[in-house]
Amino acid sequence: MDYIKSDYKYSTETGTIIGIAMEVHRILGRGFAEIVYKDALSYELTAKNMLFEREKEFVVNYKSIILPHKFYADFVVYDKIILKIKSKKGIVEEHVAQVINYLAISGCKVGLILNFGEHSLVCKRLVL
16 A cells, blocks of 8 residues: 655655554554554564664764763664654654654654554654
């Protein structure tokens, strides 16, 4: 299924990811903690032989130093797409700002916020 316009950056990959997330939401529904959806996504990404890292660690460079605190992306798929998993009512600006920062630090160009907290999966696509 094609869930993303074909002229978007990484449209095939993001369309596949969104399709997987929709299946997870269809089976589990809403109301679980984020960790449950992450576990289900890990299962599905592995089953489909997709290259991904869960809780991938990134350092934050500031001027000429690396800050002591790191950030952990929920998922990085194909070394180029960041996934932020939420289970809340709505996607808010704080989630968007966080993913934009993750994109800047990681060097990835596309981020997806996947929110399982609504009646239907809500997805927001961000591009740097």
